[in-house]
Amino acid sequence: MDYKKAGVDIEAGYKSVELMKKHVQETMRKEVLGGIGGFSGAFSMEAFKSMEKPTLVSGTDGVGTKLKLAFLMDKHDTIGIDCVAMCVNDIACAGGEPLFFLDYIACGKNVPEKIATIVSGVAEGCKQSGAALIGGETAEMPGFYPEDEYDLAGFAVGIVDEKDLINGRELKPGDVLIGIASSGVHSNGFSLVRKVFEMTKENLASYHEELGTTLGEALLAPTKIYVKALKSIKEAGVIIKACSHITGGGFYENIPRMLPEGVKAVVRKDSYEVPAIFKMLQREGNIAEDMMYNTYNMGIGMMVAVDKEHVEQTMEAIKAAGETCYVVGEIEAGEKGVVLC
16 A cells, blocks of 8 residues: 555646646746745745835635536636635735735645646736745645545735725715726625536536627636736826725625725616626526625626726726726715615
8 A cells, every 4th residue: 555546646746846837937026035846935025125114915715616617617727817816806905016825726636737727827817916926735635525626725915015005094975986897707606606507518618699608608707806907006196095805795795894984885886787697697596686786796896996086097097907997986974884776
């Protein structure tokens, strides 16, 4: 008896590392110290000494049951983008610049080519956000996961000068809400998605005119990474007063998180076109509208609040970063919360 006969192939692990090295290398920043394969990742903070009060911000998350679609479609090259996005968007939401990322992949069987493909997506997400992929772990766990399945999670660290933290404290009535468009469902609410749509290869491969693509491609579209858009706003000289990453819990849970006491967010539902995938999901699942807005991003992946005098400047900066945005509402005096009208 040996480890391989017990279900863990150490040689496959070595091969996975070799195959993923080229993807990891593409994410490197000048602050990264050492190479790939050490027991820990090292990152120099020398470049940030000029900040008055350098403050670390962090985020950790997984992809959730969206992975089930990747398994069914045998498509693993974008799911890593989702993992990075869920972490770095939270960091950017606080005003931070993502610095580095670490991933964790647990699988039933280590197929080196598949692992390398997953990591290629993680590396792409890191490149989109400017974060270095400085470490990770691939754990082969036979008997715990089915051979053809895996889990994926990640952890990111960023930095911001304390005075530039986005915390909502200066938010006031009259400030304007600008929503930045999502790419679709992103990485939340897939337990409900999988109840509404038949999870078969055939159904996921079916083309829908209203979607302009197959159901599977629409659902598996990777989560938008908003780091560049928020950085573009800052570089335009605009102060983001408050910011909300619209993830699990949708509008009703996430928007109030950016509000101080004494103000409410008023969002106009007709201020933008809700993407077809959400309309289809609501129709096919007979889901109440309130539940949709309490579960999904409904086409808005990031919400920012700015002074009304900076609206045009903000929207130009977002568009310059390649993103679509809408004026979706405003801040009013009242009990802390969100009102959809």
